[in-house]
Amino acid sequence: MRIVKLKKENLFPFLEVISKEADLWAPVKKYEDKHVFKAVEDFSEIDLDYQRTIIPPRRILLPPKTNMFEATQNTYKEDFSNVSKKIIFGIHACDVNALVIMDRFYNFAYDDPYYTRARENTLILGYSCWPDEHCLCKSTNTHIVTEGYDLFFSKLDTHYLVWIGSSQGDDLIRKQPSLFNEDISDKDIQTYLNWQKEREDAFQAEIDFIDMPDLIELKYNDPLWEELGKACLACGSCTNVCPTCNCYNVYDKPILGKNASKIVRCWDACTLENYSEVAGGENFRENRADRLKLWYTHKLQAYISKYGKPACVGCGRCIVSCPVDINVLTVGKTLSGEKVDAFWKRFNLQVKKEVRK
Amino acid sequence: MKGDAKTTVHANPFMPEPARIIRTQMLTKDVKFFQIRLADMEKALAFRYSPGQFIMLSVLGAGEAPFSISSTPSRPGLLEFCIRKAGTVTNALFRFKENDLVGLRGPYGNGFPLEEMLDRDILIVMGGLGAAPLRSVLLYCLDNRDKFRRVILLHGAKNPEEMIFREEFYSLKEREDLECFLTVDSDTTGEWKENIGVVTALFEKCRNINPADTAALVCGPPVMYKFVLKELVKLNIPKDQILMTLERRMKCGVGKCGHCAIDYIYTCLDGPVFTYWDVLHMRELI
Ligand SMILES: Cc1cc2nc3c(=O)[nH]c(=O)nc-3n(C[C@H](O)[C@H](O)[C@H](O)COP(=O)(O)OP(=O)(O)OC[C@H]3O[C@@H](n4cnc5c(N)ncnc54)[C@H](O)[C@@H]3O)c2cc1C
Ligand code: SF4
Ligand code: SF4
Ligand code: FES
Numbered sequence: 001m002r003i004v005k006l007k008k009e010n011l012f013p014f015l016e017v018i019s020k021e022a023d024l025w026a027p028v029k030k031y032e033d034k035h036v037f038k039a040v041e042d043f044s045e046i047d048l049d050y051q052r053t054i055i056p057p058r059r060i061l062l063p064p065k066t067n068m069f070e071a072t073q074n075t076y077k078e079d080f081s082n083v084s085k086k087i088i089f090g091i092h093a094c095d096v097n098a099l100v101i102m103d104r105f106y107n108f109a110y111d112d113p114y115y116t117r118a119r120e121n122t123l124i125l126g127y128s129c130w131p132d133e134h135c136l137c138k139s140t141n142t143h144i145v146t147e148g149y150d151l152f153f154s155k156l157d158t159h160y161l162v163w164i165g166s167s168q169g170d171d172l173i174r175k176q177p178s179l180f181n182e183d184i185s186d187k188d189i190q191t192y193l194n195w196q197k198e199r200e201d202a203f204q205a206e207i208d209f210i211d212m213p214d215l216i217e218l219k220y221n222d223p224l225w226e227e228l229g230k231a232c233l234a235c236g237s238c239t240n241v242c243p244t245c246n247c248y249n250v251y252d253k254p255i256l257g258k259n260a261s262k263i264v265r266c267w268d269a270c271t272l273e274n275y276s277e278v279a280g281g282e283n284f285r286e287n288r289a290d291r292l293k294l295w296y297t298h299k300l301q302a303y304i305s306k307y308g309k310p311a312c313v314g315c316g317r318c319i320v321s322c323p324v325d326i327n328v329l330t331v332g333k334t335l336s337g338e339k340v341d342a343f344w345k346r347f348n349l350q351v352k353k354e355v356r357k
Numbered sequence: 358m359k360g361d362a363k364t365t366v367h368a369n370p371f372m373p374e375p376a377r378i379i380r381t382q383m384l385t386k387d388v389k390f391f392q393i394r395l396a397d398m399e400k401a402l403a404f405r406y407s408p409g410q411f412i413m414l415s416v417l418g419a420g421e422a423p424f425s426i427s428s429t430p431s432r433p434g435l436l437e438f439c440i441r442k443a444g445t446v447t448n449a450l451f452r453f454k455e456n457d458l459v460g461l462r463g464p465y466g467n468g469f470p471l472e473e474m475l476d477r478d479i480l481i482v483m484g485g486l487g488a489a490p491l492r493s494v495l496l497y498c499l500d501n502r503d504k505f506r507r508v509i510l511l512h513g514a515k516n517p518e519e520m521i522f523r524e525e526f527y528s529l530k531e532r533e534d535l536e537c538f539l540t541v542d543s544d545t546t547g548e549w550k551e552n553i554g555v556v557t558a559l560f561e562k563c564r565n566i567n568p569a570d571t572a573a574l575v576c577g578p579p580v581m582y583k584f585v586l587k588e589l590v591k592l593n594i595p596k597d598q599i600l601m602t603l604e605r606r607m608k609c610g611v612g613k614c615g616h617c618a619i620d621y622i623y624t625c626l627d628g629p630v631f632t633y634w635d636v637l638h639m640r641e642l643i
Contacts, residue, residue, distance in 0.1 A: 074458050078369055078372070248613070268608075
């Protein structure tokens with residue numbers, strides 16, 4: 001690993017150089033404080049002062065709808081039209097770590113070519129961030145990156161420190177080395193360390209993930225799940241915004257006038273009603289409580305048991321997007337016996353009151 | 358789009374192979390038997406699988422669904438399935454005729470642990486469509502008869518007309534090296550010469566098994582499990598020697614779509630065969 005220095009005013013010239021051979025995706029403002037990743041031509045659109053994008057960057061690799069095949073009775077033609085050379089710039093540490101989880105998942109047992117091909121044509125240029133009250137990534141230890149990036153930009157006062165994480169990242173720098181500078185002074189190092197320290201102290205949200213696998217097990221029959229189930233709208237938002245969710249559905253879309261179909265894969269959510277239905281209409285998870293239990297088992301227990309860390313990277317998206325405040329923070333805290341203030345709690349109290357009347 | 362995307366060749370696990378329907382036959386009023394062979398003869402002969410595994414069948418315009426392989430790898434070339442009319446894909450399959458092409462990919466899943474079953478008594482308990490995966494392992498045991506000790510088959514159905522593979526199992530009764538017991542809840546034909554009563558009543562016939570050295574294989578409708586498992590435990594068969602195959606919604610078969618997940622288990626990769634011990638530890642399993 002090598003670290004170089006880039007003057008702030010050299011950032012756009014650098015992006016200019018590297019975007020000649022690949023589509024550059026970067027955060028842009030959609031409305032108010034909401035951001036999305038977008039393929040940008042006009043760099044003035046880029047807004048690096050963002051907290052979290054609405055939809056996680058996995059969307060760029062596997063969009064909500066992906067055509068897998070164009071098929072006729074006996075030929076299946078693979079469709080990789082989504083695959084192109086891409087550079088994702090401005091992606092925060094939690095999302096880089098989420099992609100590492102995705103990489104592992106899509107390569108496990110069988111290699112998923114729709115993800116893998118898109119992924120191997122994509123370079124990840126991370127960007128430092130500052131936590132808000134919803135960022136949980138320090139608790140998940142994903143507020144820093146150790147792998148999964150090609151370059152990582154840490155913003156200091158007048159310049160960036162740029163971590164080079166891969167040889168492809170190094171190639172990018174070499175396209176115009178004159179933009180960069182190798183002599184990092186003691187002062188630079190101190191500024192970075194101070195920033196780092198301040199950032200560590202700035203985290204507000206916190207939960208203890210170590211106990212989660214045990215708590216999920218011990219509280220499997222806790223009334224909490226029914227309470228959550230009663231308030232959940234089964235809207236699927238939590239799943240759409242989570243950077244480590246990956247479930248999908250597949251359907252045949254007949255092409256009109258031809259005896260042919262497109263085989264399409266589209267995002268699905270385990271929080272939706274018909275997710276676990278099998279033949280004969282039998283549904284193994286008919287009620288919302290059971291489906292939420294599956295979701296939280298996955299985020300807080302399953303991955304920890306397998307890989308020693310949670311499948312949650314603490315991005316805070318479920319916290320800002322669930323209309324009834326069902327999220328890792330309120331669920332995690334309630335599991336560990338802490339009191340929380342959440343819509344689903346007030347909702348259940350209200351329901352109880354009305355029942356009493 | 359800029360630059361040339363790298364195109365490393367990846368085997369595409371979602372790519373179906375064209376397969377030809379060789380023969381079909383109605384087994385009951387809503388279950389049909391299919392013999393299918395990969396259209397490419399070399400691939401057909403090279404197709405390896407083990408009993409208990411499943412494949413994905415696809416029908417253009419209708420979609421794809423998982424089906425257990427009912428044939429045995431000891432008789433290569435042809436794959437056999439019994440398929441119940443349930444929805445989009447199966448309805449389309451029922452309209453297919455001999456020589457028509459379907460898509461097939463697989464095999465997937467773990468299958469039965471044949472190594473651990475060697476030199477043991479094999480007790481097979483099936484009900485309804487559970488006959489589909491269990492016929493594969495039954496025929497496998499019969500084709501490799503010297504590798505197993507006693508082979509006992511208990512098969513239950515509502516009535517004779519709904520007994521899948523009725524004729525075939527009936528003729529297996531002739532074999533001296535198989536203890537085959539068939540039962541129906543009620544005889545609607547007036548011609549039934551076998552047992553009448555629920556499948557658990559057949560357990561009388563295996564009181565004298567050696568439980569520590571028995572592998573019990575169970576597959577059937579959810580209600581059957583409850584009663585059958587109780588009987589097997591009563592027989593003192595160790596819980597990790599009771600094997601069952603489970604059904605979940607499956608959209609990919611290769612651990613990607615998430616539909617078959619139970620806790621941290623993917624039924625399509627880690628199953629569909631589980632031991633009763635596994636099941637007791639995964640609360641959502643049945
Ligand atoms: C490992 C495994 C092995 C299997 N082996 C066999 C076998 O050997 N033989 C066999 O016959 N079957 C077998 N099955 C079951 C078979 O795969 C299912 O019955 C499959 O759903 C049939 O597909 P279909 O398109 O015909 O039905 P579908 O159209 O998928 O419908 C099946 C049922 O699901 C419901 N449903 C489906 N999609 C939706 C939706 N979007 N919203 C609401 N409801 C919905 C329908 O109401 C219907 O009751 C197996 C399943 C598994 C997992
Ligand atoms: S569970 Fe919530 S906080 Fe954790 S990664 Fe998913 S959306 Fe982000
Ligand atoms: S938990 Fe919240 S975001 Fe998720 S489905 Fe329920 S209501 Fe929607
Ligand atoms: S069937 Fe898709 S993950 Fe198991």
